[in-house]
Amino acid sequence: QVQLVESGGGVVQPGTSLRLSCVASGFTFHSYALYWVRQAPGKGLEWVAVISYDGGIKYYADSVEGRFTISRDNSKNTLYLQMNSLRPDDTAMYYCARDQRDYSYGYPLPYWGQGTLVTVSS
């Protein structure tokens, strides 16, 4: 079955960096676009970034553009999110999620990981 397992969250100070990872299994990793979606405590869902199946296309939310970088290593079945210049409003649970369709992107998200919590506080 499809599994997505995030790691790398923690408590960090404003202005610092953090790298999140998401290890996938149970599907052909290199065939699917992957996403990061976050949820601030007690708040709704916010899409953060997407990367196409081959890594050639990347889109970001305006709120993280220029600070966050999404990447993937298809040889390791792993998705990453490099987060720089972190701010208190980046505090959230960060989920990785898989696209519904292979060799495409911009479709619904039927598979989600359990999330990793990032807290940005001084």
Added chain:
Amino acid sequence: ERVMTQSPVTLSVSPGERATLSCRASQSVGTNLAWYQQKPGQTPRLLIYSASTRATGIPDRFSGRGSGTEFTLTISSLQSEDFAVYYCQQYNNWPLTFGGGTKVEIK
């Protein structure tokens, strides 16, 4: 950016009753609209996509309809496991955007 507005924010319903949730898009999203359910401490679960197609394993008491800017999710007879927060999401345009959610609580 397509702004997604859900109403009501909270819906109080008795078990066995029907619940109707609304989602409005600021501009047309065609039928590129999905609904997710999220229970406390759990990850979102895809319920409906393409505005009206149930995802794999979703019971038929969940139904979606709409197109353009107006969408509804109906739960025909609420079960105890259906009390949760429901989000709509458009995937017609970038950035992908979610509504603020509707909490369905026990009346």
